Amino acid sequence: MRRLLHIALIPMTLATAALAQTPASDPKVLDSVHDVLLEVEHLPWLFCAFGIAFLLIFGYLYQISQKEKTLRRRIAEMQEMMEERWKKKG
């Protein structure tokens, strides 16, 4: 949320500087804009990195849970079948 506020702050900083009749090349203004740009420049890549990480984690968890379900079903079926065969065998 704070980052989004920072994005909104870029035009506001520039507008404030203009209203105060400060030259746009004022080092203080440029520094402030640079700081904000540094913050937001790679924001999409940051979200992309965390998105991939969580996708991998949840994907793996989902795969494990599906595998467990399948195995449980298969074991139950096989146990039932084996019991029947042993009963028939006496």
Added chain:
Amino acid sequence: MSNGTADSTLLDNKPAVPMWMFGLAALLMLVQLYLIFCWVSTEATMGIIQRVFYFHVPAAMVAFVASFVGGIAAILYLVKRDSKYDDLSLAANETVVLFEIINIVMGSIWGHCFWGIWWTWDAKLTSAFVLLFIYAAYIVIRRAAPVEARASVCAVVCILGMADVPLVYMSNRIFRTQHPSPVIAGGKNSGLSPDMGMTLGFGVLAMLMLWLCILLLRKRVARLERAAEDLTRRSHELDDFQRA
């Protein structure tokens, strides 16, 4: 010959991971995300992309821990020949692949933003890639090897993987690498500001908790896989017995 019902305890509905453990892992992960995105200060040179560090490094640490757990379990299997150690080794080694992929992908994205390249074959990155490659090979060998020799062959492969971990850890201490110098135990000029150190420490804790949950889940599945294989084998034995 048993009648195949001895493994009925496998189908109990007791969860592999207690709910409190899952809850704690989720809570720690949420707090970690809050710390990363809203609390910790932005690094002056790299900017916001440096925040991947608080996930990239814990993922690597967890992969190292998993590798040691898998390796020690493999050694115990070779000594005691108890299949529970093989199950633990399999579970731990699969998590090495998961966390190494996370580590490498996040590092690669950081490299793209900061270096302007996705990948370079320097010592740190190459040794990390070799680690991932060994454990990926472990999974492939596990599926391809004959059942009777599988556990022993895989144990040897994962012991090799474990031996690569110190190399990955030491590579940017021994060699000159493009990868940033170590910030923990990296000498005089290394170190982190307190808020960054705290976020990293918390990240390691959160990631370890998450790993423990995944490990226990995977271990349960490994046990079920073994039980299914056992039942199949018994079924074949019964077929042979009836034919005879």
